[in-house]
Structure formats: structure tokens, C-alpha cells
Amino acid sequence: MTVLPNGWTQTRIAELVETQENGKPFQQGWSPRCESRPAEENEWGVVKTTAIQHGEFWAHENKALPAKLAPRPQIEIRVGDVLMTCAGPRNRCGVACLVKSTRPRLMMSGKMYRFRPHPEVLDPLYLSLFIRLHDTQLKIDAMKTGINDSGLNLTHSRFSELPILVPPLNEQRRIVARIEAMFDEIDHGVANLKKAKATLGLYRQSLLKAAFEGRLTADWRAQNPDKLEVPETLLARIQKEREARYKAALDDWQKALADWRAGGENGKKPAKPRREPIPDAPMTEQRSRMKGIPPEWQWVQIGTFGFVTKLAGFEYTKHVTYREDGDLPVIKAENAGRSGFKVTDFSKVASSEVAMLTRSQLSGGELLMVFVGAGTGNVATVPSDRRYFLGPNIGMIRLETPDVLPAFVEHYLRSPLGTAMKLASVKAVAQPSLSMGAIRQIPVALPCPAEQAEITRILDERLSAADALEAEIDAGLTRAEALRQSILKEAFSGKLVPQDPNDEPASVLLERIKAEKAKAPKAKLRRKATA
Numbered sequence: 001m002t003v004l005p006n007g008w009t010q011t012r013i014a015e016l017v018e019t020q021e022n023g024k025p026f027q028q029g030w031s032p033r034c035e036s037r038p039a040e041e042n043e044w045g046v047v048k049t050t051a052i053q054h055g056e057f058w059a060h061e062n063k064a065l066p067a068k069l070a071p072r073p074q075i076e077i078r079v080g081d082v083l084m085t086c087a088g089p090r091n092r093c094g095v096a097c098l099v100k101s102t103r104p105r106l107m108m109s110g111k112m113y114r115f116r117p118h119p120e121v122l123d124p125l126y127l128s129l130f131i132r133l134h135d136t137q138l139k140i141d142a143m144k145t146g147i148n149d150s151g152l153n154l155t156h157s158r159f160s161e162l163p164i165l166v167p168p169l170n171e172q173r174r175i176v177a178r179i180e181a182m183f184d185e186i187d188h189g190v191a192n193l194k195k196a197k198a199t200l201g202l203y204r205q206s207l208l209k210a211a212f213e214g215r216l217t218a219d220w221r222a223q224n225p226d227k228l229e230v231p232e233t234l235l236a237r238i239q240k241e242r243e244a245r246y247k248a249a250l251d252d253w254q255k256a257l258a259d260w261r262a263g264g265e266n267g268k269k270p271a272k273p274r275r276e277p278i279p280d281a282p283m284t285e286q287r288s289r290m291k292g293i294p295p296e297w298q299w300v301q302i303g304t305f306g307f308v309t310k311l312a313g314f315e316y317t318k319h320v321t322y323r324e325d326g327d328l329p330v331i332k333a334e335n336a337g338r339s340g341f342k343v344t345d346f347s348k349v350a351s352s353e354v355a356m357l358t359r360s361q362l363s364g365g366e367l368l369m370v371f372v373g374a375g376t377g378n379v380a381t382v383p384s385d386r387r388y389f390l391g392p393n394i395g396m397i398r399l400e401t402p403d404v405l406p407a408f409v410e411h412y413l414r415s416p417l418g419t420a421m422k423l424a425s426v427k428a429v430a431q432p433s434l435s436m437g438a439i440r441q442i443p444v445a446l447p448c449p450a451e452q453a454e455i456t457r458i459l460d461e462r463l464s465a466a467d468a469l470e471a472e473i474d475a476g477l478t479r480a481e482a483l484r485q486s487i488l489k490e491a492f493s494g495k496l497v498p499q500d501p502n503d504e505p506a507s508v509l510l511e512r513i514k515a516e517k518a519k520a521p522k523a524k525l526r527r528k529a530t531a
Helices: 124-132 134-143 169-211 218-223 231-262 284-289 313-319 406-414 416-423 436-441 449-491 506-519
Strands: 009-012 045-047 062-064 082-085 096-098 112-115 163-166 298-301 306-309 328-331 367-370 379-381 388-390 394-399 443-446
Touching (some): 009 506, 096 124, 124 134, 124 169, 124 449, 163 506, 169 406, 306 436, 367 406, 379 406, 406 416, 406 443
Antiparallel strands (some): 045 062, 082 096, 082 112, 298 443, 306 394
């Protein structure tokens, strides 16, 4: 064991807490079926595990106890309680806090328990801070049991063995006062950083809103009238390009069909190409938002200028096999984040095995859109660094004209206006979803190619600057937490505050408490009533 500072001692936590109403050092809560709403001030409620944060108790995180159920006052949370989560995912099991203030009639849930430090030997805030120390968290983590990280448990018997460093009581109070003063300064800085981060989020949305209302490039239009064109001209050109592509595909099919017939009709008959489906008319909610754009712009639906598809379920199950030696990374919904393309540990498939799935081969520049699940509507542009394969739960929009820039459409679909247009088509079923037809239906506020490029240039420049600033803010928040841990480490090694030789050693306090416990009458176990 590490040499302790003078007057300090070490013992397991079970020796430092008071016996509770159940006759044990730890008392667990209760998990009745509660109502979905929070409890009113005059009602009993059961707190959720989210009420317990590192160093903070959130009384508002609770659910109302149904009137038909009788409350259990013996598990009511009181000021001075130390609460700890004892079940849940790894990062949430073993989180503790001191209850500094609370409202009446709140009970613990079954996924947490409380302990009350003996006031003559252990300051409750000192204990909650000690538990927050990274080294302590590692010890607690080693005590957890369970099959996987999503559902772990921390039993009373295991936790009762947690070693606690105990300074003299007066020194504990000095340590706590010093830590709180230093943490207050850090908290002030963190609050400013979070405020700046929130302001950045508002700035991004304001910038995107201005871009797709035409205000961002109003001066550019005034200075570049020669680069503008009549809106109908752009749409006519897009439609002409699509018709030319279809005619070329039809010519290729007729040639392939003739070759097939000349060859004795061996093999599969070439399939006649289909025209791209005409998108349905915009929905009522979408039409209500199709206003407020410059006269040089035009509303054009995604299905008018883009090929929209997904990997069909039967194709996926029949042809796709993940292989470590595959040469095509598989793009999934997780790769389209809230802020663009996210690189992950890709699954892979072999291009030779999925060669027939040509529409799912991505070469870069295509737009991705999540069409089902929590991230529905998230968009990203496929990088051009390599070829990819389109995976499950994500749709692809391949822009079929150089007159529409992928980056412009991506910015639009992430803007307040574009987001509203997307969400208008989301089906509110068990989980949100978008059909490919709904994606084709989305209206886009489209300027001429030159203005698209100018909008994209401005947005890329300003949003990149905002991203860099946000990265600095996140780094600052990370440093703040590291600084807290550094302070805690100094505190619990006896280096944060001066020692006083007149303080009563912690070992003397412990011996006195043990003697008192030995004299106290043993708690009688209650027998359960029999029928």
C-alpha cells in the first residue's frame, strides 16, 4: 500500500457509513411502473438514474408514482444522502453524487442505492469527490458484473470492499473547501465554453437560413448579372440532359438486344431501361414553405435532377457477404452524421461478388441520406478518395447533371428550410422513416450553377471556421475535466491543503466508531408474514 500522509488511514467503505433503516450500510430503491410524466410538487415520485450525475443531483429527473400505489417513505431521498447507480451501461453504472438539495417525496429507484457517511469520521462531500476520482472509478469498474457493457451491475457486497483514503475530519473539510473553490472557477469557464458552443450552433443555422433565402449572395447577384440566367432555362437544360441520357440508354439496350438475338438468344434477355419516375407533387406543408426565394431562383424537386435509390433488401441478403479481405468499404447509416460524412471502421465486401449491383457502387460525389431510424434525414457527400458500396438503411442520390452541385444540395438539406422540407415527409410510425419516393419529392431552392458555387464557397469557408472554433471549445472542455481530475489527485494524495498536527488522526476516529458499533444492539431481521 502507498505510504499515507500523517494522520490518514485507509479502510473499506462499509466501515465508514451508518447503518440504515434496513439494518445494512446500503439501501436500494424500488422500481414500480410509474407514469410517464414528472411528479408534481405534492406528489410522490421515483427518480430516474439520470438524476445521478457526477457531482450533481437532478431532482427534476423523476416520474410520478401512480395514485393507486402506496409510497415507501423509508427510501425517500434526503439531503446528505450519497446516491450511486448500481445497474445500467458501463458509463452509467457506478456514478455517484451527494444530495445537497432536493424536493420532498422523491424515492430511489431499484437501479440505485444510497449510503450515509458517519458524520464523526467522514465528510459526505469528501466521499462523493473521492468516488469521482479516476483511480476510484477504475476500482469500481473492476467490481461490475454482467455479460456485456450495455447491462452491468454493481452489487452491495462487492462495492462494500471499496478502499477509501480517510484523512482527519478537519483536513477533509479543508480539502473539500479547496476543491469546491477551484471547481467553481472551472465551472465558470466551462459555462462560458458551453455558451459559446451554443452560440456557434445558432450561428450555423442563421448562416444556412440566410444562404437559402438568397440573402447571403444578394450582393453577388447585383455584381454579377451576366452570370445569372432565367430559372426556366436551367430547368429546361436539366430535363434535356435527362432525356438525352435516357435516349442513349435506350440505344445501348437496342444494340444489346440485337446482339442477344443474333447470338441465338443465349443468356438473360437485356432489360429495357426505365425512365426515371416523375416525383409526386410537393406535399401541402412543403408547398407552404415554397416562397421567399429570389426571382432568379427556382423550386426543383430532387427527383427531377437526381437518381434516388437504396440497396434492395432481397439483393442485400442474397448477394452481400462481409469479408475482411474485401476491397469495397460498406457505407451505412452511421456514416452520415449530423455534420457530414463520418469515417468509421467499415465492413467490407468484394467487388467481384457484388459486380451485378451496379447502382450500389459509389465512386464519390453521391449524396447519402439516412431513411430510417434515429438519424433519419441526416445527409453526407460520399468522399472521392476510393470506391464504396451502398449498405443498409441509407439511400443514395446521384446527381445526374453538372448544373446541380452535390455540396450545395448537402448544405441545403442541412439548413432550417431543407430540414423542414425533409421532415414534412417523415412517417411517424414505430420509428421515423423516409421512402425513396419521399426523397425524390423534396423541393430544393435552386439558383444558377454560378450562384450555387458562390454559396457553397462562402458556406464552406465560414462553416469550416466555425468547426475549427468548436473543436477548440471541445478541447477546452476536455482540458477542464482533466484539470478536475488533476485537482482530485492532488487532494487525495495529501498535497492540496496543509496538514495540521493538532488534528485528531483518522485511525483514532475509526476505532471510536468501531467501539460504538460493537456496543450497539444488533438489528433484528424482520420475518416475512406467512399466509
